[in-house]
Amino acid sequence: MPQAAGWRGDPLWLADVLRAEGLDVAEFAGWRGRGHGDFHDIRGVMVHHTGSDFATAASIAYGRPELPGPLSQVHIGRAGTVTVVAAGVAWHAGVGVYPWLPVNMGNWHTIGIECANSGTAPWAPHRQNWPDAQYFALVNSCAAISRRLGLPAARTIGHKEYAGRAQGKWDPGAIDMDRLRLDVARQIGAPARATSPRPAVPVGRYADVLLYRGTRGRQVAELQRRLKFAYASYAGGLEISGEFDVATEEAVREFQRRTPGLHVDGIVGPATAAALELRLIDVDL
Ligand SMILES: [Zn+2]
Incomplete structure (x- = not known):
């Protein structure tokens, strides 16, 4: 059942919900107990690129000396494998602002998805260096989580939209978030947001x-x-x-x-x- 008022607590349903979407899901050992504490209400999904096409799920689960993992709840490889690495809070968002998030509190209110991708460049066109398998695994993951939470596609945001000004983040690179949200909306099964009417027949x-x-x-x-x-x-x-x-x-x-x-x-x-x-x-x- 979708949660009308936002999910409270850790999303222990992540692997099941992603699998039910038809995704190729891997469960990283210990994911249910991994996290920097428990979630408050989950209000959306935040999308990232790792900065490398080859970043592994383990690197997201364990993090690095100066930033211990988990660094997100979900990792998506270039072949489209979706690995659930944590159910608790992860260090992925950092400081930033977005209208439906308390300032600098993204980590406690969003599920983070890290995609193994270099991001190409801040100005790269949509989906450059994003293989179909990875891109559609991302779309379907965002949709599955959003549907479970009873949230619209508008609640899928990019790290750059939250932390761009505060941290200079540009991830996910080569992803036009508006277009990603349209694809997510389609996959959720909800009508895409209102668009302009069909242009008049040219004469x-x-x-x-x-x-x-x-x-x-x-x-x-x-x-x-x-x-x-x-x-x-x-x-x-x-x-x-x-x-x-x-x-x-x-x-x-x-x-x-x-x-x-x-x-x-x-x-x-x-x-x-x-x-x-x-x-x-x-x-x-
Ligand atoms: Zn990021």
Whole structure:
């Protein structure tokens, strides 16, 4: 049964709930008794990367001399194996703030998931160097835990969202948390959060627009300008070069993913151009 008012105490159900989600679950010896004390109410899930593609579950369970383990409750390897390493409080969150958490108290109110991943770079595109097996094990783990706790996908947050300002954390790197939450919401089975309505069927002025990888010119520059300044959260780094390059295609795909009704193909045709409200350049001028 989901807990309407938040779970109190240690989540001794972790392995069972993750297994019931169809995940490949390993139970690290002694996990039920491992922790820095017991949980208060659990309010959400916090996602991390370890900083190395090869960090083991044991390194999370035992920690290191200056920071003893457990360093999270759950470890996810690159092959998608989900290892439960602790049921008690773990040192994963550190200091930080988030609206539904008491200041600096993330460890006592969130279940931490450490993924064996370098994180690539703070600016890396979504899921770069995140194998499908690992990414979907993460999505399904967040969903299984959230469903058990009766929490929506909005309660899955990244360490960077909590501790970014306080600690300069950027994990999980190469994970767009909004997109992860949409995937988690889908897996929970709850309707994804309200999105903008389907764009109107393009007519008239956008009918002839067709821009794709390799296209050059002023219309491409206008497309890049539109993406860069209106969708800075994921396209802010675009160069206005007038050349439809890989980065432009990725930004277009991102826009398409986020816009209901659009086909995600990285090509700007009439529907995508209309949804972007792209300013049209008269190429004959
Ligand atoms: Zn972290």
